[in-house]
Amino acid sequence: MTDPKVLISKTLRVPRSEGPRGDGAGVARQMDAALAGVGFKASRELLEYVATLEPGAAMDLAIDVIGAVRGLVGDNVPHNAYFINFPDGVPDTVEFWVQCLRDALVPARRKWFPRDADLVDVLTGGWVDLLKLPRYGRYQHTYEELLAAHDELIPSVKDRVTVLHLGGTVQEEASRAYLGLAGSVTPLGEADLQVLADLAETCLAGTQPEVIPVRENRAVVNAVRMRAGLPLVSVDTVTDVLRVACQASGGDVTLRERTKFRSFKRRERRVMLAALDAVVAGNSGKLGDVARFAGPWKRLGELLHPHEYPRFPNAQDVFAVARGERKVRSLAGRAELAFMTDGAVRAATVLANAPGLLVRSLDRLLREANADDVEVILAGAESALGSVSGRVLCSLREHFANRGTPDPARVFTTRGRRSWVATDNRKRLPRKVIHRVTSMLDLELLARVPTYERLVVDPAVLDVALPLSGKATEDGFAVLPRGTRTRVDGDVLRFFTYWRQRQQRTDYDLSALLLDEDFRYAGHVSWTKYGTEGVVYSGDVTGAAKGATEFIDITLDKVEAAFVVPQVNIYSGEGFDQVEESMFGWMTRERDQRGAPFEARTVRTRSDMRGSGRVALPVMFARDGDGQWSATWMHLYLSGRVNFNVVEGNRVSTAILARGLYERDYLTMSYLVDMLTAKAGSVTMWEPGLKLTEPVVFVGLDRPEGLPDGSEVFTRDRLNQLIPA
The missing domain is CATH 1.25.40 (Serine Threonine Protein Phosphatase 5, Tetratricopeptide repeat)
Structure with missing residues (x-):
């Protein structure tokens, strides 16, 4: 039987308990209070249901719910900070190193102490292994002592509140999730593939998907x-x-x-x-x-x-x-031979037997074809569109939308999210050819989208990049596809990384690359530089046998850079796909909010880090001309070095990669919503307090309370189901 916590984490729907009925009202109130502490709340329907369970059964359900959501936001592990008063009390980098060296070289009872200048000479004049200094890289206090040193979190109306809803039985929720994952028209990420494998075992004797695309x-x-x-x-x-x-x-x-x-x-x-x-x-x-x-x-x-x-x-x-x-000989081999010997038209003729391969090769065929052959190739491609998956067509539509001007850098990404950049030296395509291709793709996709009579859309979903592949994202909470741009609210941005090694000592380093408006280097913060104007690093932890966390705090109106690119560098030890656990996330707070360095209710998003590279680039933050900050998901990894990766060593490649991704025109949910609206004739934009009396089709990031029974809901976990088949 599938673990209910997995279903809750994936869908934010709580399966119904099989326990006896009784008076669980007290447990329901306790559960809701506990959920509030981590930024969640139970819907009215869910609370009423828990209140009808026998107290023991209600408590079992509540434990599953609270455990699932704490794991979602990363609150299932302790997040200690190296400096106990972070973000206050973080010393200058060299000052701290001098103190560590002093503690290592001078016995406690010795009367003579070297001058700071002497110790600085030691640090700068020769090789000093910081890892061998007793105070360096190891927590000097417990997690409990850290919590005691901080005031309680001051509540804010801007703190995140995520609603949990009541679902069906465990078997019904498992079947629903199984059919959704198996029938997905887009590839799944590694975590979802594992969930699908578990659900396939559970649902082997139940309803099976009609097709598995x-x-x-x-x-x-x-x-x-x-x-x-x-x-x-x-x-x-x-x-x-x-x-x-x-x-x-x-x-x-x-x-x-x-x-x-x-x-x-x-x-x-x-x-x-x-x-x-x-x-x-x-x-x-x-x-x-x-x-x-x-x-x-x-x-x-x-x-x-x-x-x-x-x-x-x-x-x-x-x-x-x-x-x-x-x-x-494979068909691709025959097509390549035809291309080399007889040209683009002959290659297109061979590829007509493989429509998907034909449209994937369309750019190359068009840019290498003679002017007289372009129409022949376009006609062949147009006739093949009906046999190609909607996911491929959307990907092609996005590709040609970016062909009007050369890319500042061509970004290449593997399915494992390993990335690299190259100069865009492709031949230009005529604008009329680009327009012809995008128009015929628009017509084909419009014909495939369904017709919904009552469509309700949350405006917050419009800027989400189309989820064309689970490989372009990570598992976690409130994680969105690569290229998605979301507004950052709050005065202070705090991002964090947590890792727990499996077998060998592993040192990850959270860093931030600061770039100006032209993506030129404007500074950095890392273990080699603890702070700059408006940015503070929490301190370097060099081993994670029991787990370790590092933070960077950014006061948004003080930082001078236009772009902030967080990265996690593997300095030594196990890779992201080898450690027991690794994650990245960010929180936002008001300037006067207190609390511990990690507060679950302020976490806006948390993502796993499981890529194969040695430098992780989860997201980038950008400031527009009005001073408003936004986050753009990257989900990328650089190959890096086997060991000793530092932000200074990859700042050029990171800046080029960030620029290429930021300036790319991604196909977003607004593209699909426009098509759905054209089919439906009208669309209602969701806003808090909107009263609905009939079932609707709701598209948004999160399901609101109060939707009429019978409504169909497409939120983060199901947006890919809107991609035309």
Whole structure:
């Protein structure tokens, strides 16, 4: 059975308890009070439901709810700060280093003390290992002592309040989540793929999705079916079966990393070979995909023993191709050969048999085609659009919207969110060609969006970048897709990182790169520089056996930079995808608000950090001409060095990357809302206090209270379901 806390975290809906009924009103009040302390509140319907449960059952439910939301905002772990009075009382960097050196070199009872100037000479004139100084990098106080040193948080009307709603039974909520994830038209992130795998086990005997559009999602579901001896579903390429084998072996379903296949039971081998046989029997051209992954296919063949199953002769052909005993050229290979020998039109003709590959190659075909051939290529692409997924069409629409002028830097991102930049030296496309492509994409997408009679939209959702892939985001709370720009309210911005090492000592360093209006270096704050005007660093923690937190505080009207780019550098130890836990988040406060360095109700967002690079760039903050600050999600990682990464070492690449991402024109939810409005004829903009009497289709960041029964709601966790299929 799926853990209810997972369902609450993903949907902000609380499954109904199976416990007995009784008088749980007291527990309901206690739960609501506890939720308020971490920035949440229960809806009226949820409170009334908890009040009808027997006190023991109500308490069990309340524990699940509170545990889930505390984990969401990062309040499930203690967040100690190196300097106990942070953000006050943080010394000058060199002053602190001198004190650490003094404590290390001078015994407590010694009468003679070296001058500060002598110690500065030691620090600057030779190599001093700060990590070996007793006071450096290690908490000098407990978390409880930190809390005792700070006043209680002063409440503010701007503190975050997130509403939790009542859902169905655990099984109903699990089925709802399963169908939503499995039927997603966009790829899921790593965390959601794991949730999907767990839900597929739970819901194996229940309702199944009619279609599973994304191949990675399909492989996760099929791995569960294979283990149960059930036929694979929605398999139409041989690579689909290879993904299943990788998923079932605990490997990489995206096929980027090498997977060590496990041994398979006879019934599992039979299921996979039957699926391979059916795919190839329908079209032997499907064998063209085998050569791309010949190595994994050969290793898999040694475990499946296809020769033991003569009733699957077409499956045996797959492994013959992998071993090189049979030659089959892939369609992409044939298209590339045609492009090199006969030009763009011939390549487009070959790609007509693979519409998705054709439209992905459209930019290259158009910029390399002769003027007389452009219309032929556009006509071929237009006829192929109807067979291409809406996600790909939206991605293409965003791409061509940015082709009118050269990018300041081309940003490339892998599915693992590893990024790099390059100069934009592509040939220019004529504006009329760009207009023609975007127009035909608009018409195709408009034809696909559904018609909703009563559409209600929260304006806050309009600037959210279209969630075209879960790979362009991270798991967490209130996390939004890469390119999304949101307003930052409050006088003080405080961001934080927390990590807990698994096996070896691990040192992460929270830093902030400050840039001017032209994205030129304007300063930084890190363990090498504790502060500058309006910006304060909480102190360097160099190990995290029990977890460690670092903060940076920014008084927004004092900082002189136009852009602030937080980053987390791995100085030594385990990577972001190796540690037990790692996260990044930010809080906003009023100038006079007190409280501990970490206060859950002031947390605006918290995201995991699980990328493969050695420098994390979760978000950037920018100030406009009116002094208003905004946050732009990045979700990117730089490769960095194996060890000793510092903000000074990557400031150039970070600045170029930040500029390329900030100046890009992202396709946002307003694009889809405009299309939905055109279909519906009108749209109502949500505002607090709006009275609705009939069921509506609501689109927003969070579900408001008071929506009529029967309303369909698309919030953060379901916005991807609005992407046309």
